[in-house]
Amino acid sequence: RKEVEQDPGPFNVPEGATVAFNCTYSNSASQSFFWYRQDCRKEPKLLMSVYSSGNEDGRFTAQLNRASQYISLLIRDSKLSDSATYLCVVNYHTGRRALTFGSGTRLQVQP
Amino acid sequence: DGGITQSPKYLFRKEGQNVTLSCEQNLNHDAMYWYRQDPGQGLRLIYYSQIVNDFQKGDIAEGYSVSREKKESFPLTVTSAQKNPTAFYLCASSIDPTGAGELFFGEGSRLTVL
Numbered sequence: 001r002k003e004v005e006q007d008p009g010p011f012n013v014p015e016g017a018t019v020a021f022n023c024t025y026s027n028s029a030s031q032s033f034f035w036y037r038q039d040c041r042k043e044p045k046l047l048m049s050v051y052s053s054g055n056e057d058g059r060f061t062a063q064l065n066r067a068s069q070y071i072s073l074l075i076r077d078s079k080l081s082d083s084a085t086y087l088c089v090v091n092y093h094t095g096r097r098a099l100t101f102g103s104g105t106r107l108q109v110q111p
Numbered sequence: 112d113g114g115i116t117q118s119p120k121y122l123f124r125k126e127g128q129n130v131t132l133s134c135e136q137n138l139n140h141d142a143m144y145w146y147r148q149d150p151g152q153g154l155r156l157i158y159y160s161q162i163v164n165d166f167q168k169g170d171i172a173e174g175y176s177v178s179r180e181k182k183e184s185f186p187l188t189v190t191s192a193q194k195n196p197t198a199f200y201l202c203a204s205s206i207d208p209t210g211a212g213e214l215f216f217g218e219g220s221r222l223t224v225l
Contacts, residue, residue, distance in 0.1 A: 008151070032211035043201055043216035044154070087153060089214075097161055097210030098144060098169065103153040 003092045006102040014110055017078045021105045023088030024070045033064055034089040035073050044087055078109045113138045117202050117217035124224050132187045132220045134202035142205040143185040147198045154201060160185055161208045197224045
């Protein structure tokens with residue numbers, strides 16, 4: 001099983017749609033969770049951290065389910081500019097001081 | 112402006128040559144990281160450093176070497192021992208030395224082996 005697993009997509013959705021991505025992680029001791037956004041041929045940038053109680057930032061909502069070991073990202077009212085790859089990031093290894101990245105889910109928002 | 116600067120952005124190398132990628136940060140972060148990204152894949156950790164004069168191997172350290180002589184600088188050398196070096200290389204830093212905090216990335220260096 002992969003350490004951090006995501007559906008690669010692509011998710012093709014019309015403008016204004018709501019879309020959700022899930023990510024599963026296999027180390028129950030993981031403590032920090034993030035969603036990063038990466039545009040084509042660019043560096044990743046932090047979209048949002050994921051907190052135990054769930055958190056929202058405008059049209060974006062992130063949730064954590066520790067019991068099932070997955071995190072989710074919900075995007076409401078999709079914009080063309082949301083087209084990108086969304087990377088799930090976890091501090092997977094408790095003995096290693098670095099973050100582990102999923103392979104990413106590609107989103108294409110269409111007019 | 113504070114940030115991370117990677118150079119060069121594009122680099123071509125002949126097989127058998129070593130090449131060094133530069134990474135400089137002025138964020139005063141203690142922790143620095145090198146990741147590699149192949150097309151359609153996520154980032155894989157090559158090396159990381161929490162403090163000057165100390166660094167640890169990541170998942171794919173074979174064929175790479177690093178140094179951390181200054182807080183601001185964390186260069187990566189891709190040696191001829193790296194069998195498939197063509198990739199996008201990303202340097203990052205974090206204010207959190209535990210490895211659980213937000214990463215700030217440079218714009219990356221794209222290496223192609225001819």
